[in-house]
Amino acid sequence: MRVYQILIFLLILSSCSGRKYNFSVEGTASGLENSMIYLYHRSLSGTMPVDSATISDKGTFTLKGFTVQPDFYILFVRKDQYINLIIHPRDKIHVATTAENFNRDYFIEGSKDSRSILKLVTRQNQTLDRIAELSIEYENSINRTDLPKIKARLDSIYDIVVGEHKKFSIGFIHEHNESLVSLMALYQQLGLKSPVFDYKKDFRYFEQVDSALCIHYPASEAVKDLNIKVTQIREMLKVEIGTYAPRLTLPDINGKPVALSGLKGKPVLVNFWASWSEASIEENKALSKIYEKFHAKGFEVLQISLDRSRESWLQAVQQEQSGWIHVSDLAYWDSPVVRLYRIESLPSNYLVDSKGIIIARDISAGELEQKLTELLY
Secondary structure, X not given: OHHHHHXXXXXXXXXXXXXXXXXXXXXXXXXXXXXXXXEEEEEOOEEEEEEEEEOOOOOEEEEEEOOOOOEEEEEEEEOOEEEEEEEOOOOXXXXXXXXXXXXXXXXXXXXXXXXXXXXXXXXXHHHHHHHHHHHHHHHOOOOOOOHHHHHHHHHHHHHHHHHHHHHHHHHXXXXXXXXXHHHHHHXXXXXXXXXXXXXXXXXXXXXXXXXXHHHHOOOOHHHHHHHHHHHHHHHHHOOOOOOEOXXXXXXXXXXXXXXXXXXXXXXXXXXXXXXXXXXXXXXXXXXXXXXXXXXXXXXXXXXXXXXXXXXHHHHHHHHHOOOOEEEOOOOHHHOHHHHHOOOOOOOEEEEEOOOOEEEEEOOOHHHHHHHHHHHHO
């Protein structure tokens, strides 16, 4: 019995001290013999080491790790040259690369997602190389007298190159709709501040990737982050220029509900302010002159106060003696309209046309007068 207990103890001790693995990354790295190679986990908060090894005299290496779900990793010798991987539990990945083209010309098997990354990265590098060629040609032509003509030609070629890459990326997302690699395609950059997909113009692709990945990878940190962004963008797009102004109904100074939809048929400035905001009070002076000039032509102001005190609000309204419509739920920054119209500071405004469509945001007095002249004269 004593011997049995000792054996059980040793077994438990062994299992506790041993590392747990459920995937491996092995391969060859020619020209990098005796160098250290690293496998890092990639997350929103940064990269964390998973395993490292010395590449053998024969150029071989083996790395191991554990993951509970598909996730992003990078393999590198130098941090500025890395191979992107998506690793699933039980993956046995083989990589063959070289010192000369470590992260550009490599072979990979044992991971369908990682092979897809290679396809995406290869195309992206080809596009970046073409853009670099155009940039060099432009720099070499700076002193030429026909530079404007050269620039116009290069800009046209650039638009074609970028357009073709975007077309490829859209097809890639459709093809890999249920894979995490679609996230990488969605977030591509073709240079500093040059995303392939614009979150406003291309929102449908953000929604597409989000809806597909939320079903298949609901616990993924990257997928959760995308879902938050999509939700925020969707809310933001509700008050973009060119969209119908969100519906709102608030009580006026007499407690009577006033709906924005009831003002349809005339241009309306939906103006957010508060009695405690000095900038709002100052803006009201300029707004009063414009209101007097254009009100008879059909212009209206729906001014929404973010006051908390009814007394302060009514006192400010009385002092202003403006003839436009005043409404407030006296909920301060907790008012639902703050989130609905994405108000972050005061004063803030939206100009809505006679059809209820937002045509301008945070418009100045001068710009407002010009817009109203165009609309009403």
